[in-house]
Amino acid sequence: MKLIQRQNSDLWNWSPVEPLSTLSEEINRLFDSPFGEFTRHMKLFNGWTPALDVYEDKDNLIVKAELPGMKREEIDISFHDGTLTISGERKYEQKNQDAETYRAERFFGKFHRTLALPKPVQSDQAKATYKDGILTVTLPKTEEAKPKQIQVNVN
Amino acid sequence: MTTVTKTENRATRTNETGAEGRGYFGPQVNIVETKDSFVLEAEMPGVSKDGLEVLLEGNELTIQGRRQTGVPGAEPVYRESSPRDFRREFVLDPSIDTARINATIEQGVLTVTLPKAEKAKPRKIEVSG
Numbered sequence: 001m002k003l004i005q006r007q008n009s010d011l012w013n014w015s016p017v018e019p020l021s022t023l024s025e026e027i028n029r030l031f032d033s034p035f036g037e038f039t040r041h042m043k044l045f046n047g048w049t050p051a052l053d054v055y056e057d058k059d060n061l062i063v064k065a066e067l068p069g070m071k072r073e074e075i076d077i078s079f080h081d082g083t084l085t086i087s088g089e090r091k092y093e094q095k096n097q098d099a100e101t102y103r104a105e106r107f108f109g110k111f112h113r114t115l116a117l118p119k120p121v122q123s124d125q126a127k128a129t130y131k132d133g134i135l136t137v138t139l140p141k142t143e144e145a146k147p148k149q150i151q152v153n154v155n
Numbered sequence: 156m157t158t159v160t161k162t163e164n165r166a167t168r169t170n171e172t173g174a175e176g177r178g179y180f181g182p183q184v185n186i187v188e189t190k191d192s193f194v195l196e197a198e199m200p201g202v203s204k205d206g207l208e209v210l211l212e213g214n215e216l217t218i219q220g221r222r223q224t225g226v227p228g229a230e231p232v233y234r235e236s237s238p239r240d241f242r243r244e245f246v247l248d249p250s251i252d253t254a255r256i257n258a259t260i261e262q263g264v265l266t267v268t269l270p271k272a273e274k275a276k277p278r279k280i281e282v283s284g
Contacts, residue, residue: 051236055229062226066200066236068263098190105183106198118232132222133200133263 048090048107052115059146061121061139065113068133069106075130077137079123086135087112119145179242182220182265191276193251193269199241200263209258209267214247216256218265 055062065086067075075088092108121139128137182197199207202220210217220241225231247253252272259266 052233053225053231053236054233055226056232057226057229060229061232062229064226064236066263068198068200069196070262095194099187099194100189101185101187103184103186106185106196107183130262132203133198136226 048109048111050086050111050113052086052113054115054118056119059140061117061119061141063115063137063139065135065137066133067130067135070130070133072130075135077126077128077135079121079126079139082117082120084115084117084137084139085112086115086137121145178239179219180237180239181243182218182241184243192271193248195245195265195267195269197241197243197265197267198263199260199265200236202241202260202263202265204260207258207260207265209256209265211253211256214249214251214253216245216247216267216269218243218245218267220265 051066053064055064063084063086067088067090070088070090074090075086078085078087087110089110090108117139120142122142123139125140126137128135130136182199184198185196187194197218199218199220199222201222201224203222206221206223208217208219210219218241222240224236224238247269250271251269255270257268257270
């Protein structure tokens with residue numbers, strides 16, 4: 001699918017905690033998953049790649065990103081030339097200095113997703129909300145991009 | 156050192172059926188042990204307090220999160236997220252005081268604090284005589 005331009009995320013591959021779960025375990029999880037989830041597991045090799053969904057209704061394009069456990073101010077959304085970029089950094093907070101880690105499956109650090117929008121939108125009218133760890137960006141389509149009903153008179 | 160709160164990925168290994176037959180998959184977790192407790196964090200984006208269930212049966216802890224996926228009235232154009240609900244089971248370390256387990260969820264991250272029983276905490280024994 002050409003819609004999503006994947007960023008080379010090698011640059012962002014940083015985590016203060018080594019993933020402790022074994023590779024074989026991750027591979028088992030991978031093969032237990034349907035292919036739709038494959039991208040979720042790409043972070044095994046590529047750092048953190050939050051899942052993105054795109055929806056469309058009559059008036060809007062709606063982009064949803066799974067970004068659990070972030071603060072609003074850590075998320076950046078920008079729009080340039082028909083391209084939406086969602087980026088940010090989830091900081092690792094070690095709350096207990098003497099803590100011993102048993103499992104570290106969560107990813108911390110920077111992420112960067114770029115998306116070429118399939119329809120022209122009015123970027124100045126964009127709205128974003130962050131709730132339950134899901135970022136939702138609503139982008140109203142331009143008038144030209146909206147479906148129009150054409151009245152045809154039959155004599 | 157200590158027996159880890161051992162993870163049993165039963166839900167991810169078998170094809171259990173979740174809400175509306177969508178199935179479950181295991182959320183990613185971090186588990187740390189401190190002097191006083193074990194702390195488990197699970198990523199469950201899209202799950203609010205209402206969709207969350209934390210069940211304790213004997214020494215088995217089950218976390219389960221249901222979520223509304225999609226956007227009502229809109230068609231999916233491209234999708235990477237899973238439509239499935241979250242579920243994962245854990246076998247708890249015997250040192251955990253199951254009566255005092257506490258759970259909170261904030262921005263899609265569930266935090267379960269599993270305090271150790273008083274007798275399991277390390278203490279210094281004074282030598283007399």
